[in-house]
Amino acid sequence: MTIRVYAPASMGNVSVGFDVLGGALAPIDGSLLGDCVSLAEVEQGIEVSTIGKFAHKLPSDPKQNILYDCAVAYQKELTQLGKPFKGVSLVLEKELPVGSGLGSSASSVVAALYGLNEFYDNALSKNQLLLLMGQLEGQISGSVHFDNVAPSxxxxxxxxxERDDVLCSTIPSFDDWYWVVAFSGAKVSTAEARALMPNQVELKTALKFGQNLAAFIDASHRGNSDLxxxxLVDIIAEPVRAPLIPGFVESKNAMLELGAMASGISGSGPTLFAVTTDLAKAxxxxxxLQxxxxxxxxxxxxxxKLDTLGARREALRGTV
Structure with missing residues (x-):
């Protein structure tokens, strides 16, 4: 049995929802923006290898690869369920840049664990799998949060x-929104970007954050695109992180001057996003940005556009 799984890139925060809102991305040209993992049965143990454009950015030791940790963690879950673990080979196609603000580590983790669950006849429930994804991604980002793994x-x-058995909820989105994203090529460590954040914010900032997020969710459910x-305003992270991202402030201002409905930092950056309903404007x-x-x-x-499918099987490399 050999399968190949794809997990799309994602925008954490989406400006208005620091750590609690995230969206998956799908280029309109049909290309894949995310990581793939191929899994095959081997005689015993766990084998991990990496290929792809950004493979050289990852540790050369397979046991230092997050995919190895994913397989070990999944094996423990199977053991607790009293189910056998057969030897497995995982090949990561690393096409998302590390430290890009596009959920790079989340994409790898989601593809690996989704693939493992498929490989082992869906032994874990959707909620169990999402919990495990958050835990594994947290090993890299420095804390457990789901705003990248959930949309991916x-x-x-x-x-x-994150209440009882409900970890996340799908928010109605606007089909006519185009999300223009640009990764500058610089690297921003999620853990380092998180370390910049203040431990406390003023009461008026907290109230405004809650108001903006609640109003955004309400406007999304009501279909009020303009509102x-x-x-899509970030009053928590962007004021701290923006000055540290080369060219961000100037480019964001240019996006708004050119008619974008909104613009902000994707995740921890440096990827910038801008929103418009007009393809020519996009x-x-x-x-x-280019x-x-x-x-x-x-x-x-x-x-x-937003990727509404999430993680899924893809054709094996070299097949149609």
């Missing part, structure tokens, strides 16, 4: 609920 796994725009877009925004925001050959930009 489930697709769409996800609000983190929802106007609420192409104009992308052109600006010329002014991208710094090196690692950088790229895409015009996206």
């Amino acid at each position: 796994y489930l697709g769409g725009l996800q609000l983190m609920v 929802a877009a106007s609420l 192409q104009q925004l992308q052109d600006y 010329q002014n925001y991208i710094q090196n050959d690692d950088g790229f930009s895409h015009i996206c």
